[in-house]
Amino acid sequence: MSPPDTSLSREEPDLALELAGVHAYLGESHILQGVSLRVPRHRVTVLLGRNGVGKTTTMRAILGLVRRTGRITFAGADIAGEETHDIVARGIGYVPEDRDVFHGLTVGENLRLAVRRGGQPRHDLVFELFPELKKRTKHLAGTLSGGQQQMLSLARGLLNDNELLLVDEPTKGLAPVVVREVVEVLERAAGQTTVLMVEQNLAVARRLADHIAVMVDGAVVLREPAGRLAEDDGAVRAYLSVGSAVSGASS
Amino acid sequence: ASGSSGGGSDTVKVGVISSQTGTYSVQSADFRDGLEAGLNYLTKGTNTVDGHKIEVTYANDTGQAPVGIAKAKAMIASGAKFLTGITDSSIAIPVAQQAVQNNIIYLPGGSASYQLTGVNPLVFGNANKNGSQIFQKLLGGGDLSKKKLAYVGQDYAYGQDTYTSLKVPLEQVHVTSTKHLLPMSTTNFTAVAAQIKAEKPDYIYSSWAGAGTDQLFAALRAQGVFDTSQFIGYLITRNTYASIGQALGPKGVENALFSLYYYPGFSGNAEEKFLMTWAAQHKHQVEYDDPTGWNAAAMIVHAIQAGGTDDTKKMAASLDDYTWTSPQGEVTMRAADHAELTPQFAVKLAKGAGDTWTPQLVKAYTSKEMATAVTDPIKR
Amino acid sequence: MLRTESAALGVEELSLVIDGAQILRDVTLGVATGELVAVIGPNGAGKTSLLNVVSGTLRATSGRVMLHEQDVTSAGPARRARLGLGRTFQTSYLFLGLTVLENVRLARQAKEQRFRGLWRAPGSSAAALGPIREHLARVGLDGVRHDLAGSLSHGDRRKLELALMLASESTIVLLDEPMAGVNSEDLPSLMELIRDVQRDTDATIVMVEHHIDVVMELAHRVAVMHHGSLLAFDTPANVVTNATVRDAYLGEPL
Amino acid sequence: MSDVILLIFTGLSVGAVYFLLGSGLALIFGLMRVLTFAHGAYLTACAYAGWLVLRRSSLASPPSVASLLLALLVGIAVGGTLAFLTERILLRALYKRDHLDQLLITAGLGFSLVALLNGVWGPDNRAVPTPAWFTRTTTDILGAHIARGDFVLVGAAILLLVALEVFLKYTRHGLVVRAGVENREMVRALGIDVRRSFTLVFTIGGAVAGLGGVLAALYANAVNTSIGDSYLLYAFIVLVVGGLGSLRGAAIAAVAVGLLQQFANFYVNPGLGEILSFVLMGGMLLLRPEGVGGKKGRLI
Amino acid sequence: MNTLRRFWTPLVLVAVVVLMACMPYLAVPGLGILPDTVGSIASMQILGTACVIAVLAISYDLLMGYTGLVSFGHGMFFALGSYTFVMLLAFTSAGFGVAALSAAGITIVVAAVVNAVALRASLIAFSMVTLAAAQLMAIAIGQNYLRSGGADGVTIPYEKLPHGLVGIVNTKHVYWLALGLLVLVYTFARWLTRTRIGHVWRAIRENELRAGVMGYTTYKYKLAVTLIASTIAGVAGIVYAILLGAADPGETSLSFSIGLVIMLILGGRGRVWGALLGAVVYTLLQQRLPAVSSSSGVAALPKALRIPLAQPQLLLGVVFILFVLFLPGGLAGVIEKGTHAVRRRGGGAPGGGEPEPAVAGTPAPAESR
Numbered sequence A: 001m002s003p004p005d006t007s008l009s010r011e012e013p014d015l016a017l018e019l020a021g022v023h024a025y026l027g028e029s030h031i032l033q034g035v036s037l038r039v040p041r042h043r044v045t046v047l048l049g050r051n052g053v054g055k056t057t058t059m060r061a062i063l064g065l066v067r068r069t070g071r072i073t074f075a076g077a078d079i080a081g082e083e084t085h086d087i088v089a090r091g092i093g094y095v096p097e098d099r100d101v102f103h104g105l106t107v108g109e110n111l112r113l114a115v116r117r118g119g120q121p122r123h124d125l126v127f128e129l130f131p132e133l134k135k136r137t138k139h140l141a142g143t144l145s146g147g148q149q150q151m152l153s154l155a156r157g158l159l160n161d162n163e164l165l166l167v168d169e170p171t172k173g174l175a176p177v178v179v180r181e182v183v184e185v186l187e188r189a190a191g192q193t194t195v196l197m198v199e200q201n202l203a204v205a206r207r208l209a210d211h212i213a214v215m216v217d218g219a220v221v222l223r224e225p226a227g228r229l230a231e232d233d234g235a236v237r238a239y240l241s242v243g244s245a246v247s248g249a250s251s
Numbered sequence B: 001a002s003g004s005s006g007g008g009s010d011t012v013k014v015g016v017i018s019s020q021t022g023t024y025s026v027q028s029a030d031f032r033d034g035l036e037a038g039l040n041y042l043t044k045g046t047n048t049v050d051g052h053k054i055e056v057t058y059a060n061d062t063g064q065a066p067v068g069i070a071k072a073k074a075m076i077a078s079g080a081k082f083l084t085g086i087t088d089s090s091i092a093i094p095v096a097q098q099a100v101q102n103n104i105i106y107l108p109g110g111s112a113s114y115q116l117t118g119v120n121p122l123v124f125g126n127a128n129k130n131g132s133q134i135f136q137k138l139l140g141g142g143d144l145s146k147k148k149l150a151y152v153g154q155d156y157a158y159g160q161d162t163y164t165s166l167k168v169p170l171e172q173v174h175v176t177s178t179k180h181l182l183p184m185s186t187t188n189f190t191a192v193a194a195q196i197k198a199e200k201p202d203y204i205y206s207s208w209a210g211a212g213t214d215q216l217f218a219a220l221r222a223q224g225v226f227d228t229s230q231f232i233g234y235l236i237t238r239n240t241y242a243s244i245g246q247a248l249g250p251k252g253v254e255n256a257l258f259s260l261y262y263y264p265g266f267s268g269n270a271e272e273k274f275l276m277t278w279a280a281q282h283k284h285q286v287e288y289d290d291p292t293g294w295n296a297a298a299m300i301v302h303a304i305q306a307g308g309t310d311d312t313k314k315m316a317a318s319l320d321d322y323t324w325t326s327p328q329g330e331v332t333m334r335a336a337d338h339a340e341l342t343p344q345f346a347v348k349l350a351k352g353a354g355d356t357w358t359p360q361l362v363k364a365y366t367s368k369e370m371a372t373a374v375t376d377p378i379k380r
Numbered sequence C: 001m002l003r004t005e006s007a008a009l010g011v012e013e014l015s016l017v018i019d020g021a022q023i024l025r026d027v028t029l030g031v032a033t034g035e036l037v038a039v040i041g042p043n044g045a046g047k048t049s050l051l052n053v054v055s056g057t058l059r060a061t062s063g064r065v066m067l068h069e070q071d072v073t074s075a076g077p078a079r080r081a082r083l084g085l086g087r088t089f090q091t092s093y094l095f096l097g098l099t100v101l102e103n104v105r106l107a108r109q110a111k112e113q114r115f116r117g118l119w120r121a122p123g124s125s126a127a128a129l130g131p132i133r134e135h136l137a138r139v140g141l142d143g144v145r146h147d148l149a150g151s152l153s154h155g156d157r158r159k160l161e162l163a164l165m166l167a168s169e170s171t172i173v174l175l176d177e178p179m180a181g182v183n184s185e186d187l188p189s190l191m192e193l194i195r196d197v198q199r200d201t202d203a204t205i206v207m208v209e210h211h212i213d214v215v216m217e218l219a220h221r222v223a224v225m226h227h228g229s230l231l232a233f234d235t236p237a238n239v240v241t242n243a244t245v246r247d248a249y250l251g252e253p254l
Numbered sequence D: 001m002s003d004v005i006l007l008i009f010t011g012l013s014v015g016a017v018y019f020l021l022g023s024g025l026a027l028i029f030g031l032m033r034v035l036t037f038a039h040g041a042y043l044t045a046c047a048y049a050g051w052l053v054l055r056r057s058s059l060a061s062p063p064s065v066a067s068l069l070l071a072l073l074v075g076i077a078v079g080g081t082l083a084f085l086t087e088r089i090l091l092r093a094l095y096k097r098d099h100l101d102q103l104l105i106t107a108g109l110g111f112s113l114v115a116l117l118n119g120v121w122g123p124d125n126r127a128v129p130t131p132a133w134f135t136r137t138t139t140d141i142l143g144a145h146i147a148r149g150d151f152v153l154v155g156a157a158i159l160l161l162v163a164l165e166v167f168l169k170y171t172r173h174g175l176v177v178r179a180g181v182e183n184r185e186m187v188r189a190l191g192i193d194v195r196r197s198f199t200l201v202f203t204i205g206g207a208v209a210g211l212g213g214v215l216a217a218l219y220a221n222a223v224n225t226s227i228g229d230s231y232l233l234y235a236f237i238v239l240v241v242g243g244l245g246s247l248r249g250a251a252i253a254a255v256a257v258g259l260l261q262q263f264a265n266f267y268v269n270p271g272l273g274e275i276l277s278f279v280l281m282g283g284m285l286l287l288r289p290e291g292v293g294g295k296k297g298r299l300i
Numbered sequence E: 001m002n003t004l005r006r007f008w009t010p011l012v013l014v015a016v017v018v019l020m021a022c023m024p025y026l027a028v029p030g031l032g033i034l035p036d037t038v039g040s041i042a043s044m045q046i047l048g049t050a051c052v053i054a055v056l057a058i059s060y061d062l063l064m065g066y067t068g069l070v071s072f073g074h075g076m077f078f079a080l081g082s083y084t085f086v087m088l089l090a091f092t093s094a095g096f097g098v099a100a101l102s103a104a105g106i107t108i109v110v111a112a113v114v115n116a117v118a119l120r121a122s123l124i125a126f127s128m129v130t131l132a133a134a135q136l137m138a139i140a141i142g143q144n145y146l147r148s149g150g151a152d153g154v155t156i157p158y159e160k161l162p163h164g165l166v167g168i169v170n171t172k173h174v175y176w177l178a179l180g181l182l183v184l185v186y187t188f189a190r191w192l193t194r195t196r197i198g199h200v201w202r203a204i205r206e207n208e209l210r211a212g213v214m215g216y217t218t219y220k221y222k223l224a225v226t227l228i229a230s231t232i233a234g235v236a237g238i239v240y241a242i243l244l245g246a247a248d249p250g251e252t253s254l255s256f257s258i259g260l261v262i263m264l265i266l267g268g269r270g271r272v273w274g275a276l277l278g279a280v281v282y283t284l285l286q287q288r289l290p291a292v293s294s295s296s297g298v299a300a301l302p303k304a305l306r307i308p309l310a311q312p313q314l315l316l317g318v319v320f321i322l323f324v325l326f327l328p329g330g331l332a333g334v335i336e337k338g339t340h341a342v343r344r345r346g347g348g349a350p351g352g353g354e355p356e357p358a359v360a361g362t363p364a365p366a367e368s369r
């Protein structure tokens, strides 16, 4: 397994979220093999990596949706032992990669479920961002198009003002014009909340990231300010292409 | 799992297959008590007849045919000469067939009485079949040609057979009858009650048993059928008296008449006295089917005495027209169709303290008076 | 309608209404054999619905669907597939409880369903598995061929979808956002893959895709859908310069 | 004429019974999609509970309205408790697993419960003391004698329907359960304790079964160990025809089935009604699988 | 490792079959699992029943375990086989062979009609449609339609049976008949589930629409499996009737069909041998628990314990509950786990060899979330 890079940890600003030596298992396979990651408060950290390295699993581990060991600190508290719903109730918004909208519920009901006890939902914001959803509140979410479902999923994540946003490939399946809007919203959001996101669209990553972390085979192997990604992403590409899977034409 | 010993000539094996759990659990218990009492009485406590030890084994068929039949085969295999017991007709009928196939005697007690009367020389039917005969008597003498009877029953073999066996004696006295057969799953009887009310019958006869009974009665009562027609039915286990009595309601009970297969205390003979004391010792309350068990015991003992233990055909033959005294009174096994002719009792229901109900004797009939015509004789 | 009749795939005056909502409006479009057409358009424009109607998972309210000059408007999905139509799905739609290998094999054997063949073992001999593993290798999943499809990561499921498409050896291929969720690193090689398939087998490909650069790279022609109707059908270059397309779909580049 | 009136009312009361017995199932199976085979046992157990209360309270005279209510309350309590324990002890661990495990474990529970009742009280009918006005006195409507109990049953059914609708509309639990059935993890990932809602709804389902059981005992004037299952099949038909999870649909279906059975049995021939109810269910599933109250989704 | 499995599995199977065939001559004690000795007539009857029920369970596994068609009316075709066979013998001049063949034939025809209709419904709706169909038949028989005997059932006029099958001394012949059928059906099912059609069935179970889009006319494949399963069920019904000497109305009840589902869960479905195990266990429980309940041991207990324990159904229920709680995935699941561990030590996934089909029960990760 790869060592958590302690090198940067000294001049680290205050952290919103910290993972130390997190291991996760799915069925019999050992998926996360000692993930260590620091997520600075009110910054956007982008998690990069090939398909299947464990990006999503990392997010699910944070939320306690997979069997995991190791230390996970959120806002000063160790949440590794907590129930998912308690962790989320601490102020986390989650946008899963495969949308996971409730097909049998209407758009309105989907949003109603997302409303956090105590907080005041920002319907205006999400409806302004995705006017389509307002039109469709009475329709079953299952009848929405792929992109519309992605919108609904994002809306659920943005509805409450959260301490931390976990967004897994938020722009997947969205029309470019919508992607742009989403990016802007996340940018604005990053002002008051911490964002940890997985993104395959390098343009989006480049635009949003304050920090990037690269995963290979269930471990974080590189974490650094996004600057270098902006200048030349060669270095990052180097990491990304570790154990390149697809032979395709190149073979 | 007993009697693996195969059973030498000195022991005679009797297998009792009954639903110790499930629908017939109460009757099975009564039957067992009666059987044991009877054997004990008739063998003077020795449980041996002419030096042949009687070895009784009991099996619970749980009301499931595959279980019951497996038990039957096991008992036959272990050398049983007699099978008996009270159980569901879907078990009793195939068991009877097993007995015949393997040439042993089957005494089905109350089970499948219609289907098993007159089927084979080795199978000895049961008294209930002539139960309907009593109603001709119950209707009293005089000119009945103007009288009408409405019949309510469950729409399957039993309900259908009961009606056919009822019609014969009724037609003899020119009583016209209508039948109302309903699916067993019926849960609302108001409509049929209204129909019956409209027919204005003088008598209403019900063979409805089990779930729905009380609802049927309540519906008839609500539609006011009992104000104009006399209810006629029969009583089985004591547990059900209260529910029948209550459901019929004051008016209904007042002119309702029931047939009863055993009226405790009527015969008062030695056999009954013995049964009573025996039951008391075993903390059992003598019931409808105690005599059924006793009768089985009587036939078993007689068959051994008169027919030995080797040739079941001979043993069976010895029971033809055999007459014995049971706690009910005098009982005869009619040779023609192996119907067991027993006394019958016409009773009313009367409410006692709390919700205890007891039958009150109206008239008793001897087994001779109760002898129906032979409808399906044994083909020999 | 000359165009559609000569075409490998043609739809004429296609309309789809689902409880009151007009989802497709008089869509007419012909794709020539060996052509690669990209379909773009805002979310909810009707792209997936179009593929559904063409592949037969939805029945058109009116209009005709033609495959290789045959009218299949009233045919079921299976029949269309046997006429050489294959498709992938927007959100991976696989046999999750079966292994990767079994998934691909099912796709491969779908076209040979003669009664007698059905009673033979599906074949696990090297010979039988050869081509299948070949396809898996091309999408980089050969290593996990014995894993359950349900245990694949998201992006890998997209790749498996492509492998199924390859294995079906369809002459007409509908791809619904094949690149969604594929990591940026593998994009080029998968694009290569699609181009190869198209070139080698002369397959006709209709590809819904939001990755505009993928579209520019691969498509011969681009169909733009908007509110259920066909807004434009033209070369990539002309389409991206089209004003309506710009503000309805593309917007400013990031 | 009076026949028609009579049949309409009896039909309604039969429908009411089906709904009363079915609505608990509508929550547990229709909404939570738990394949339960213990529901009949709940009904039976609660019927016995009600019977015990009534018997005790009415040894001398027929039961008062007060003791009737008491019986209902006891029934509800027993049903609720049974369900609560079932969910907590037996089912909770199973949601992640294959659904059919639920079938096996609830079937096991059902068998055991009924067998226990059989062991204690035997298989025979036990009379349930009912106030005379309940089943035995009638109100005349256009020459038809309608048992007063029928009104009570219909009333109870309507009340129950309203109560449940209100619960599902004005609390989030109904929503949580529906969502949880689809994707439990995502509900938790929204910060909701999905387990609490499941336990609650399941318990309510049991309590409703309790109510239904006692009313069924009153309706039948008697309890026996098969009382639950004897009605359940038709209650189930009502659910399917009504559309799983839709209470209003179930109510409509209940009335339809009740009337169908009564008229068919009376005018054509007895037993046809039962047959037709199954035909109705089959036909419905083939023509409109989502049922009366259901909604259609999108396949892909 | 694979070669090992290749050789051992059939060897073991053959050995088992031979052992089973010799059962009637085994005088070893039944140890309470079987009454009396293993070879006793009583045991033969029970084992025979177990074999027939196992055949039925295997046929049901093809439907439910492999194709994902959860029918609540499969017992209907079993009953149809029994009843038509017995009624033809009892009420017509048909002989044994004719009756058996036409019974099978009638079952196929009815199965074709019923399923052709039922399969028009979606996978879930299918189970309810089959339930409705089965209930209609139950009502018809319950009401003595065509002299089907209502609650009495119909008994076989045994004079019409071959002598070798009459009388308890010949119980072993009936047992061999049942065992033969089981071996036949078992091998047939094993083979069938390994053919391409078998794989398509599993594909349908996993994702019917996808299979359709791939070019498989799923309706035809589903019809095929229902026909095969129903026919097997019908034939099993015939042998069952011979075992009981009658057609038993219990076969038409809903609880009988539910019993099939239970067997598959007990054994572990999507496995031919899982179904077999489940059926055997279920039958033994059903047949032997009454003996436990009425044993002297129970009788000696204090009332509080005696009353419940005297009820076999209660014991049965408790067994089910314990099964689910402590043996997830059924017997097959447990055994699999064991062998799996061994195999992994033996080295990796079975190379070119056919990986065993996934247990239908174990939900794919995606939906388990």
Ligand SMILES: Nc1ncnc2c1ncn2[C@@H]1O[C@H](COP(=O)(O)OP(=O)(O)OP(=O)(O)O)[C@@H](O)[C@H]1O
Pocket: A026, A027, A028, A029, A031, A049, A050, A051, A052, A053, A054, A055, A056, A057, A058, A097, C150, C151, C152, C153, C154, C155, C156, C181, C183, E365, E366
């Ligand atoms: N249920 C499961 N059982 C076994 N392995 C699994 C399971 N689910 C996922 N995996 C494996 O876990 C690894 C990580 O999956 P994960 O979804 O986290 O990857 P990812 O980085 O999000 O990939 P992608 O970019 O495609 O979404 C993958 O190799 C996948 O095969």
Ligand SMILES: Nc1ncnc2c1ncn2[C@@H]1O[C@H](COP(=O)(O)OP(=O)(O)OP(=O)(O)O)[C@@H](O)[C@H]1O
Pocket: A143, A144, A145, A146, A147, A148, A173, C018, C019, C021, C023, C041, C042, C043, C044, C045, C046, C047, C048, C049, C050, C090, D297, D298, D299
């Ligand atoms: N079954 C249905 N019921 C109601 N509306 C539907 C149904 N199917 C599709 N729609 C609507 O039709 C429109 C087109 O859907 P479609 O999935 O084709 O969009 P799309 O172009 O694929 O969008 P995306 O790019 O987001 O995938 C959407 O607004 C969708 O909500």
Ligand SMILES: [Mg+2]
Pocket: A055, A056, A057, A097, A168, C153, C154, C155
């Ligand atoms: Mg991912």
Ligand SMILES: [Mg+2]
Pocket: A145, A146, A147, C047, C048, C049, C090, C176
């Ligand atoms: Mg789409």
